[in-house]
Amino acid sequence: MSGLGRRLRRADDRATDAVGRGRSTAWGRALEWSSHTARGGSAWFAVAAASVALGKDRRRSAVALGAWAAAESSGLAVKWAFRRRRPPSSDPAQPSSPSFPSTHAAGGVAFAVTYADRSLVDLAVAGLALAVAGGRVVQRDHYVGDVIGGTVLGAVIGSVGRRLAR
Secondary structure (H helix, E strand, C coil): CCHHHHHHHHHHHHHHHHHHHHHHCHHHHHHHHHHHHCHHHHHHHHHHHHHHHCCCCHHHHHHHHHHHHHHHHHHHHHHHHHCCCCCCCCCCCCCCCCCCCCHHHHHHHHHHHHHCCCCHHHHHHHHHHHHHHHHHHHCCCCCHHHHHHHHHHHHHHHHHHHHHHC
């Protein structure tokens, strides 16, 4: 690993440790809760179902779910290519799959970017996506760099989904 690579890894470790120390705070518990709500896409399916029930654009909701699925699938493929170990954790429920990128972050951001149409509800959806991403670090399931990578992947896929939803 190059000198720059080592410095980036140390910075990622320090940032992850700093965020992880917030786990016992109310904010940390809220982030952790939001991360749990997104397991298996349940939060995004709930948003899409509520959206359709309230008369919002069905096509946009369906494409947003497709973007979520594409981001999750793409993220899994990238995980197995990079095979980065997860941060040390005392949690026996910590996933055993590789860490980079965070598919929770990728899927949530892809859904939020595709779904958004500039309403107040969209701000809440975007906030949930970011809370889910942050919760992954608070839980020590991911390094900060994993979440950043997942967020970028999700934004790219979400921007394609957004175009398809028009």
